[in-house]
Amino acid sequence: MATSIQPETTTEDEQLHEPRLRMKKAGAERGHVDGGWWPRSTDLEAELPSLAAAVEQRVGPVTRVSYHLDTWGPATRKVYLGDRIVPLEGFRFTNPHTITAIGSDSRQVILLVVPPETPPEAAHAALRAAAGEGSTTATPEILAGEGVPA
Known part of the structure; x- marks a missing residue:
């Protein structure tokens, strides 16, 4: 059974900032991805803070993010997540349908990215x-x- 990482009850404003994310239970067979994410836009810098907060319980504080350059709009090479500067590593050779969040002790989650539209x-x-x-x-x-x- 999948874990949906969203509060049971939220206000409309909170729902706009909660990531639309479902993850496999910890310890489940990984396969190609650990779950899926449906961002609201292709603005990675705007979308990342809520995603990072949601996956932190699985990987610890996010310290790096890798993504496919053509999946997202232009992004800086680093973003602030709370008090941390987190490198954004865009590549063209990675899977265009995934994003990888890497935590402080090298644990990572690979998520299917469902196009915003x-x-x-x-x-x-x-x-x-x-x-x-x-x-x-x-x-x-x-x-x-x-x-x-x-």
Whole structure:
């Protein structure tokens, strides 16, 4: 069973800042990803603070983030997350459908990135598929299987 990292009850304003994220339970088979994330935009710097706060329980304080350059809009090489400066490492050779958050003791989570413009029903289905306990499906197949253009 997947872990949804969102409060049970939130105000509308809080919902706008909560990451739309589902993660596999700790210890579940990893496969290609540890869960899925549906950001609200392609502005990585704006999206990252809430994501980092949500994955901190799994990896500790986030110290690095790697991503595919063509998936996101222009981003600086470093971002402030609380009182820490966190390097953003953009590459073209990484999976364009994932983002990796690396914690202080080198633990990491690799998340499927559902494009922001994805209709809610398809996005939630992709998040569930990525966070499924036994899910070892590759990211393009998860997206395609839920009708999300990759």
